[in-house]
Amino acid sequence: MTNYDELTEFLLRLGDSALIQAQRLCEWTGRAPALEEEMGMMNVGLDLVGQARNWYEYAAERINDGTDADALAFRRDERAFRNLLLVEQPNGDFAVTMAKQFFYDAWQFHLLTLLKQASDERIAAIATKSLKEVTYHLRRSTQWVERLGDGTQESHERMEKAVDTVWRFTYELMEEGDTERALSASGILPSLATLPELWRSTVKHTLSNATLTLPEPASSFYLNARAGVHSEHLGTLLAEMQFLQRAYPDASW
Amino acid sequence: MSEWTLFEVFIRSKHGLNHKHVGSVHATDQEMAIENARDLYTRRNEGVSIWVVPSAFITATATDEKDALFDPSEDKVYRHASFYELPDEVGHM
Numbered sequence: 258m259t260n261y262d263e264l265t266e267f268l269l270r271l272g273d274s275a276l277i278q279a280q281r282l283c284e285w286t287g288r289a290p291a292l293e294e295e296m297g298m299m300n301v302g303l304d305l306v307g308q309a310r311n312w313y314e315y316a317a318e319r320i321n322d323g324t325d326a327d328a329l330a331f332r333r334d335e336r337a338f339r340n341l342l343l344v345e346q347p348n349g350d351f352a353v354t355m356a357k358q359f360f361y362d363a364w365q366f367h368l369l370t371l372l373k374q375a376s377d378e379r380i381a382a383i384a385t386k387s388l389k390e391v392t393y394h395l396r397r398s399t400q401w402v403e404r405l406g407d408g409t410q411e412s413h414e415r416m417e418k419a420v421d422t423v424w425r426f427t428y429e430l431m432e433e434g435d436t437e438r439a440l441s442a443s444g445i446l447p448s449l450a451t452l453p454e455l456w457r458s459t460v461k462h463t464l465s466n467a468t469l470t471l472p473e474p475a476s477s478f479y480l481n482a483r484a485g486v487h488s489e490h491l492g493t494l495l496a497e498m499q500f501l502q503r504a505y506p507d508a509s510w
Numbered sequence: 511m512s513e514w515t516l517f518e519v520f521i522r523s524k525h526g527l528n529h530k531h532v533g534s535v536h537a538t539d540q541e542m543a544i545e546n547a548r549d550l551y552t553r554r555n556e557g558v559s560i561w562v563v564p565s566a567f568i569t570a571t572a573t574d575e576k577d578a579l580f581d582p583s584e585d586k587v588y589r590h591a592s593f594y595e596l597p598d599e600v601g602h603m
Contacts, residue, residue, distance in 0.1 A: 291514065291536055292536070293535050293537065293546035293549070293550060296550050297546060300553065393548075397545055400542065400545070404538065
């Protein structure tokens, strides 16, 4: 397997997370609780596909072996994907979907805010553009978590259960990896050391408004997306997402 | 879904001075109505401002009142500015 440099690894982490989150949102097409909500979710999904494309195009230029954004999305295997474990988890009910979305949005929001200051101009530009979209995504998912958490008894119970269901995968959002630390040390990225605290503070605030319990910080376990060791769910997701390009390589409209 | 409230949506476009009715959305509360309106009606760069109002709060004229309310103005042509001849001295208005 190809060894990518640290910046490329970081770009793939951002791009893969956005793409897989978008793919999970797509699964709600035709099944959302209301037409309006479906449009809202698909808009978020489309924003994320656009963000993934921007990160992939930059990554492809760095890899510089003829690959492109489509190839990175559709021709890599599970072990090469660097997305957060959180976003590959099944959608479950609407509460689980919103819990995943909210935790991811809060992470994206603070990460992109920090990345706006990156000395790498390309990263700063993509972060600035994406942050506008993500600010809205976070607003939507925050309101859903609060609405369901502080809603009826059933919605409260389901939202609480949803937080518990996906919480263990949030350890990755609380962890500054060696890759990020090295990129910050070499001055390409600003320091991301504050990200875990920023994320937890946003989550704490919203869960409190939603009358939900804030769990203790999650700890790492044997799965490790940075090394391509994913949960069993990513493989089946990719099988569906990549089917067309695998079966009919270079198919186009 | 049947419990959701229907809201009417009004959008002010970039070059427009007033909000115009564009359609309706379902939502559980006002905040969600604004967001659903944003997602349904401003996808193609249509707006800079959104108003939403619960449809139930709108009082409307009834169809069978149409004749009494609107027909009487049909033959009052003098209510239009074009009915009057402008003196030449006024020039273009």
